[in-house]
Amino acid sequence: MAKRMGRNRFCYFTKSMQEDALKKMTLTNALRAALSEKQLSLHFQPIIDLQSGLICKAESLLRWHHPTLGTVPPSDFISLAESAGLINDIGTWVANQAIMYRLKWGQKTHDDFQISFNVSPIQFRYENIEFWNHWIKDVKSKNLHKVLILEITESLLLNAEPSVLAQFHRLRDAGIEVAIDDFGTGYSSLAYLNKLDIDFLKIDRAFIRNLENSDNDQVLTEAIVVMAHKLGLHVVAEGVETKEQAAYLSSINCRFVQGYLYSKPLPANEFEHLLDSQK
Ligand code: C2E
Ligand code: MG
Ligand code: MG
Ligand code: MG
Secondary structure (H helix, E strand, O other): OOOOOOHHHHHHOOHHHHHHHHHHHHHHHHHHHHOOOOOEEEEEEEEEEOOOOEEEEEEEEEEEEEOOOEEEOHHHHHHHHHHOOOHHHHHHHHHHHHHHHHHHHOOOOOOOOEEEEEOOHHHHOHHHHHHHHHHHHHHHHOOOOOOEEEEEEHHHHHOOOHHHHHHHHHHHHOOOEEEEEEEOOOOOOOHHHHHOOOOEEEEOHHHHOOOOOOHHHHHHHHHHHHHHHHOOOEEEEOOOOOHHHHHHHHHOOOOEEOOOOOOOOEEHHHHHHHHHHHO
């Protein structure tokens, strides 16, 4: 772009902008190879049922280990994958891995142990319809439709084109469970909660972080929990780091919690050990 505008325009780029652009390009090229080079993996973070104190679900979280760049966090590469047209391939891999791990761990846990995975809004677009049809068939044939949860953000439902909403309904009709991730941080229009059939709200860590010291966060968190329960939804609190936060969440009947207090996201084999030790 700058080059086409003439050499003099180069001054519009500061050194750090050039460095950023270069870094982005390098990362994007590396990411293109990541899937075939088997550099991606899923980690699993336990979700605890406060009623039993046991692990009842796990969230899959994508990890990228590059041989020279090291471990690249999802916050650095998910949006790149989206803008570079790589998110459908990556998302397909994630959704299939979720099936694989749920099958693998079926024996180790109770029947309703659920695995959730994160889905980008782009994956709901029309061009991906074939993939989901195939995925739903696979899930149904393995009888896993009640034990996999898609985590989507509010923006998917709020700005959605008809084809995106149609995809949402196809998954719901197949009995796949859906969680609204990072609830309370987007431009929430609560109207969609009424219109759309959802199973879980995941309260964003922003509300939990200062829960023990902030009256306002307590009020908001409790209001979300009460509202969700009245609408027939389950609630998961994200980012629980202290016993005080967990105790408060328990006192307001928030049943499901997830966070460093219990465990960081773990590589699959370590998560498997954790499941074994719970038996
Ligand atoms: P998310 O889905 O909201 O996941 C929760 C994030 O909070 C994870 O960060 C998790 O490691 C972190 N976390 C969990 N408990 C705690 C805690 O107690 N304290 C703190 N400080 N953090 C905690 P992570 O793994 O870095 O993922 C960041 C985001 O990247 C995810 O947010 C999700 O939006 C996205 N992401 C991860 N995997 C995938 C994927 O497979 N596909 C897509 N599309 N997005 C993904
Ligand atoms: Mg999530
Ligand atoms: Mg979240
Ligand atoms: Mg339901």
